[in-house]
Amino acid sequence: LCVDHPLQEGQTIPLSREQAHYLFGVMRLAVGAQIMLFNSRDGEWRAEVAEAGKRGGTLALAEQTMPLRMPPDVWMMFAPVKKARTDFIVEKAVEMGARRICPVQTEFTNSERIRRDRLQAHATEAAEQCGATFVPEVDDLVRLDRRLADWPGDRRLMFCDEAMDGDAGLPEAAPGPWAILIGPEGGFSERERASLRGAAFAVPVSLGPRILRADTASVAAMTLWQSKLGD
Numbered sequence: 001l002c003v004d005h006p007l008q009e010g011q012t013i014p015l016s017r018e019q020a021h022y023l024f025g026v027m028r029l030a031v032g033a034q035i036m037l038f039n040s041r042d043g044e045w046r047a048e049v050a051e052a053g054k055r056g057g058t059l060a061l062a063e064q065t066m067p068l069r070m071p072p073d074v075w076m077m078f079a080p081v082k083k084a085r086t087d088f089i090v091e092k093a094v095e096m097g098a099r100r101i102c103p104v105q106t107e108f109t110n111s112e113r114i115r116r117d118r119l120q121a122h123a124t125e126a127a128e129q130c131g132a133t134f135v136p137e138v139d140d141l142v143r144l145d146r147r148l149a150d151w152p153g154d155r156r157l158m159f160c161d162e163a164m165d166g167d168a169g170l171p172e173a174a175p176g177p178w179a180i181l182i183g184p185e186g187g188f189s190e191r192e193r194a195s196l197r198g199a200a201f202a203v204p205v206s207l208g209p210r211i212l213r214a215d216t217a218s219v220a221a222m223t224l225w226q227s228k229l230g231d
């Protein structure tokens with residue numbers, strides 16, 4: 001379970017109403033039951049249910065079971081697509097070890113806004129489900145041209161472009177911070193493609209000869225990145 005509270009020996013963690021509902025109503029945990037906690041800072045801890053109520057409860061921290069494991073420094077940047085497919089992209093990015101999730105609005109992006117809190121809740125659920133000790137932050141939707149205009153100098157961008165012919169262009173030995181960019185269902189505009197191709201930090205990469213849906217492309221790109229540069 002992901003909590004906001006610091007995790008240190010001997011502490012008691014108060015539960016919100018929603019957490020109590022989930023643990024005692026849905027999961028049917030009772031006093032004395034064991035549960036694993038994390039907060040993106042202090043690793044994973046074993047705790048025991050100390051008090052269980054309908055509207056709240058407390059957990060008593062026992063011991064740390066795992067140190068914090070940060071995912072590699074790769075951001076998943078993508079143009080939001082339909083709701084369920086956007087949820088899928090966020091969930092899979094967390095499972096596959098993205099450090100940050102950055103929705104970007106491109107010229108052909110259909111949705112003008114996202115529910116950041118909903119996507120953040122999805123990211124938290126995905127981290128809980130896959131045994132991660134860190135939940136990536138989901139950013140607000142930012143226009144792609146703005147994001148590129150104040151790009152952090154040392155970060156490379158794996159620009160996934162179906163118009164790119166030939167072999168995957170991801171270099172083997174290029175450690176350091178990275179980001180992956182996946183376009184919307186309509187793809188990138190010629191203007192966007194030209195500015196990305198002209199950016200020194202961007203590496204155009206093919207994911208094969210077929211056009212993948214954005215959600216498929218996000219998983220393929222993370223797999224390719226992890227296999228060459230990840231851990």
Ligand code: SAM
Pocket residue numbers: 159160161162163181182183184185186187188205206207208209210211212213214217
């Ligand atoms: N422009 C396309 C069209 O309408 O025919 C489709 C875009 S595709 C559905 C969505 C995104 O997935 C693309 O913008 C790109 O980032 C990524 N993508 C899909 N297939 C790819 C491939 N074979 N190589 C690299 N990127 C790909």
